Amino acid sequence: MSTANHTLVIKDLHVTVDTDQGTKEILRGVTLTINSGETHAIMGPNGSGKSTLAYSIAGHPKYTVTGGTVTLDGEDVLAMSVDERARAGLFLAMQYPVEVPGVTVSNFLRTAKTAIDGEAPKLRMWVKELKQSMSDLKMDPAVSERGVNEGFSGGEKKRHEILQMELLKPKMAILDETDSGLDVDALRIVSEGVNRAKETTGAGVLLITHYTRILRYIQPDFVHVFVDGRIAEQGGSELADRLEAEGYDRFQTAAPASVTSA
Amino acid sequence: MSLLAQKNTTDGPVLVGAHTDSAEAFVPDQSRAERTTSYAVADFPVPSGREEDWRFTPVDRLRALFAEADGTPLRRDESLPDGVTVSSISREEWQGSGAPKPADRAAVIAAARAASISVLDIPAETELTEPVRLVLTGDGVLSHGHTVIRVGNFAKATIVLRHEGDAQYSELLSVVVGDGADVTVVTVQEWADTALHLGQHDVVVGRDATVRHIAVTLGGGIVRLNTNASYAGPGGSFEALGVYFADAGQHQEHRLFVDHEAPHCRSNVEYKGALQGDSAHTVWVGDVLIRASAEGTDTYELNRNLILTDGARADSVPNLEIETGEIAGAGHASATGRFDDQQLFYLQARGIDEDTARRLVVRGFFAAIVGRIGVPEIEEHLMEAIDRELEATA
Numbered sequence: 001m002s003t004a005n006h007t008l009v010i011k012d013l014h015v016t017v018d019t020d021q022g023t024k025e026i027l028r029g030v031t032l033t034i035n036s037g038e039t040h041a042i043m044g045p046n047g048s049g050k051s052t053l054a055y056s057i058a059g060h061p062k063y064t065v066t067g068g069t070v071t072l073d074g075e076d077v078l079a080m081s082v083d084e085r086a087r088a089g090l091f092l093a094m095q096y097p098v099e100v101p102g103v104t105v106s107n108f109l110r111t112a113k114t115a116i117d118g119e120a121p122k123l124r125m126w127v128k129e130l131k132q133s134m135s136d137l138k139m140d141p142a143v144s145e146r147g148v149n150e151g152f153s154g155g156e157k158k159r160h161e162i163l164q165m166e167l168l169k170p171k172m173a174i175l176d177e178t179d180s181g182l183d184v185d186a187l188r189i190v191s192e193g194v195n196r197a198k199e200t201t202g203a204g205v206l207l208i209t210h211y212t213r214i215l216r217y218i219q220p221d222f223v224h225v226f227v228d229g230r231i232a233e234q235g236g237s238e239l240a241d242r243l244e245a246e247g248y249d250r251f252q253t254a255a256p257a258s259v260t261s262a
Numbered sequence: 263m264s265l266l267a268q269k270n271t272t273d274g275p276v277l278v279g280a281h282t283d284s285a286e287a288f289v290p291d292q293s294r295a296e297r298t299t300s301y302a303v304a305d306f307p308v309p310s311g312r313e314e315d316w317r318f319t320p321v322d323r324l325r326a327l328f329a330e331a332d333g334t335p336l337r338r339d340e341s342l343p344d345g346v347t348v349s350s351i352s353r354e355e356w357q358g359s360g361a362p363k364p365a366d367r368a369a370v371i372a373a374a375r376a377a378s379i380s381v382l383d384i385p386a387e388t389e390l391t392e393p394v395r396l397v398l399t400g401d402g403v404l405s406h407g408h409t410v411i412r413v414g415n416f417a418k419a420t421i422v423l424r425h426e427g428d429a430q431y432s433e434l435l436s437v438v439v440g441d442g443a444d445v446t447v448v449t450v451q452e453w454a455d456t457a458l459h460l461g462q463h464d465v466v467v468g469r470d471a472t473v474r475h476i477a478v479t480l481g482g483g484i485v486r487l488n489t490n491a492s493y494a495g496p497g498g499s500f501e502a503l504g505v506y507f508a509d510a511g512q513h514q515e516h517r518l519f520v521d522h523e524a525p526h527c528r529s530n531v532e533y534k535g536a537l538q539g540d541s542a543h544t545v546w547v548g549d550v551l552i553r554a555s556a557e558g559t560d561t562y563e564l565n566r567n568l569i570l571t572d573g574a575r576a577d578s579v580p581n582l583e584i585e586t587g588e589i590a591g592a593g594h595a596s597a598t599g600r601f602d603d604q605q606l607f608y609l610q611a612r613g614i615d616e617d618t619a620r621r622l623v624v625r626g627f628f629a630a631i632v633g634r635i636g637v638p639e640i641e642e643h644l645m646e647a648i649d650r651e652l653e654a655t656a
Contacts, residue, residue, distance in 0.1 A: 058611050059611075061603070061607070081610070081616070082607060082610035082611055083612075083613050083614055083615045083616065083619075085611075086610070086611055086612055086613035086614075087613045091611075092611055097608065098602075098604045098605050098607070098608035099605075100605050100609065100623060100626055101626055101627065102625065102626025102627055102628070102629035103622050103623070103626035103629070111614055111618065111622065112609075112612035112613055112614055115612070115615065115618070116612075148608075148626075164612065168612065168613070
């Protein structure tokens with residue numbers, strides 16, 4: 001599996017969202033290519049459109065794509081429904097995973113696995129794999145009989161997201177602020193889970209974060225600074241170090257200044 | 263799932279336009295205890311729809327059931343475990359049986375016009391391993407039913423009543439439970455879409471007895487079920503669970519009244535309903551009265567409605583009347599919400615197609631109650647029926 005090479009190509013993506021104040025353009029031309037095995041960190045201040053990028057790729061109905069393309073191995077992702085995108089190999093670990101009361105984690109995971117693979121997993125293998133993955137993520141086995149995200153702590157929700165990444169084995173995983181709200185221990189456990197999944201599946205990872213903290217555990221190959229709906233700067237992991245030292249001020253002050261001082 | 267966990271999930275209810283809560287509804291000018299109950303038909307005028315207890319009901323379509331006319335009994339197929347008998351009693355015996363009096367026009371007519379009063383007897387200390395099953399089938403005509411279920415002291419039994427076919431049916435059902443007994447009564451309404459059903463179910467909980475009344479309403483044009491519980495002595499426990507699913511044109515109404523007079527009794531009411539289709543209408547009214555003598559009462563009631571499509575309306579009215587401060591607990595929760603698109607997105611983002619995702623969410627919504635019915639044949643049947651309801655509109 002790790003030998004397969006997949007490519008997610010985002011070209012000049014423009015996305016709007018309808019608000020009470022009318023239609024607002026959030027993404028203003030995003031271009032990015034992610035290959036299998038690569039980890040791309042997208043960093044940026046709040047409101048820069050990082051999450052919009054994640055949800056637009058996953059197909060959330062709240063966002064309207066007004067221009068550009070997204071393709072996975074040449075297939076038009078934007079033409080697919082949300083579930084088709086997931087079956088094509090895209091995965092979004094959400095910042096705020098949704099509670100689905102009454103649907104047990106084990107039932108949910110098996111249903112999702114069956115949908116992604118196109119056939120039900122072999123029961124014995126599946127149970128073993130589920131147990132192992134939960135144990136690796138230091139999840140209480142009793143969680144599997146609870147409702148999906150129902151009454152989960154912030155840390156439990158994030159572990160559950162990464163558990164799904166490990167089990168569903170996507171080609172491309174988008175992690176939307178998976179680090180937010182995690183203490184150091186949980187952050188380490190979750191990061192190890194991501195690294196493990198990456199190693200076994202060779203997935204490409206798009207890691208969206210506000211902070212550099214998670215990058216100590218998950219080594220990015222590329223860092224993109226996201227400001228005002230587009231990529232303002234890109235580089236290697238050294239860019240993250242610079243952001244850690246300087247923050248986003250350099251980018252944020254630049255944008256309004258160009259309007260007023262011209 | 264524990265009751266406590268269930269309570270926690272009701273925080274922050276989503277209120278939509280079709281929701282009525284007790285605060286905005288008018289406050290009754292009398293105690294729930296003052297409602298008329300009587301053996302005399304004349305004590306109950308034909309409802310106009312303006313009465314507090316009929317204000318949600320389409321009474322104009324129910325004239326046949328308010329008329330003093332004879333009908334034809336429903337066909338009854340019964341499966342009785344050893345020791346369980348069915349016989350009939352006279353009106354005098356009924357009135358002396360401890361069964362409560364009729365409480366509305368439809369029930370008093372049912373009692374007056376039923377061809378006979380059937381009695382199902384479960385003798386004291388009998389422990390049934392199989393449910394008592396009664397299937398009642400209508401042939402599209404006016405029917406009256408009058409049944410008393412007598413459960414002896416320390417008996418343990420499950421009774422399943424299933425209603426099928428088409429009928430204009432009014433019934434009075436009394437479940438009189440002896441001390442220390444453990445009884446589950448399941449009533450399933452799977453009528454044809456044209457059927458009318460007005461029912462009064464009274465449960466009298468014996469001292470230290472545990473009684474569960476479970477209503478499952480899926481079919482019928484109009485189904486209105488009034489379930490009343492009272493306690494014959496201290497230490498009794500009553501649980502009412504309900505699941506309903508209303509489609510276009512259906513009116514499903516469940517009214518509950520738990521009358522706490524004996525001390526140290528418990529009650530728990532949980533009803534969940536889904537609605538889909540134009541003019542689907544559900545009504546849930548949960549009245550709990552804790553009288554001055556009912557010290558140590560612990561009561562909770564919950565109603566949740568899931569509106570799947572536009573054009574459906576769910577009314578939900580919890581009422582709690584408390585006449586003593588010496589109680590263990592009293593609370594209620596009511597929430598009516600639309601189908602949550604975020605849940606759908608989450609499941610679809612994991613590769614699950616929309617129909618399956620929708621089914622999972624609705625099954626999950628009902629799961630907390632269905633899983634507690636405790637009668638496997640009903641639980642399975644119910645989940646399948648819910649799937650079918652969803653497929654009908656998919």
